[in-house]
Amino acid sequence: MKVYDLLRVEEPPARFEELLRAAREAGLRVGWLELDGDSPRPLAAPIPPSLEEAASLGALRAVAVTAGGSVAVKRRRGPAIERDLMREHFAGCRLILVQGSLGAGRLSPLGEGWEISSPDSASRRYSTAQLVRRLASPKPLIDTENS
Numbered sequence: 001m002k003v004y005d006l007l008r009v010e011e012p013p014a015r016f017e018e019l020l021r022a023a024r025e026a027g028l029r030v031g032w033l034e035l036d037g038d039s040p041r042p043l044a045a046p047i048p049p050s051l052e053e054a055a056s057l058g059a060l061r062a063v064a065v066t067a068g069g070s071v072a073v074k075r076r077r078g079p080a081i082e083r084d085l086m087r088e089h090f091a092g093c094r095l096i097l098v099q100g101s102l103g104a105g106r107l108s109p110l111g112e113g114w115e116i117s118s119p120d121s122a123s124r125r126y127s128t129a130q131l132v133r134r135l136a137s138p139k140p141l142i143d144t145e146n147s
Helices: 014-025 047-057 084-090 127-137
Strands: 004-010 028-035 060-066 069-073 095-099 105-110 113-117 124-125
Touching: 014 028, 014 095, 014 105, 014 127, 028 084, 047 060, 047 069, 095 127, 113 127, 124 127
Parallel strands: 004 095, 004 105, 028 095
Antiparallel strands: 060 069, 105 113, 113 124
16 A cells, blocks of 8 residues: 655755655655656766666665765666655655656645645645645545546
């Protein structure tokens, strides 16, 4: 059973700072995914070249860890599978903001709040507090079964 929402975004992470902070303060996890599944291009810097090399030579996963964070490289064959991505990288996240091609609703900053547009063109507006309360409930932000 899916317990997260995926919303497409077009703005940089800084535009979501207020929502990310409010969600964190409410004990909710939010993930960020940059999806470019059709591109065979190498991953962008600042990935250490040694990680790229290890992955290209057959390492299942190559990971670099510092006090400031971590980065992992895993080679894939074929398109990304949503269920696998969520399990491997976003366990426990209630919301994943996605930049890239995705047939999902869209989250847009709107003045002091947010607008969520569903694929069927319906949209809803929320303040940050209202959106965080909705995220805290198990009900999906967009009812895809009735869209």
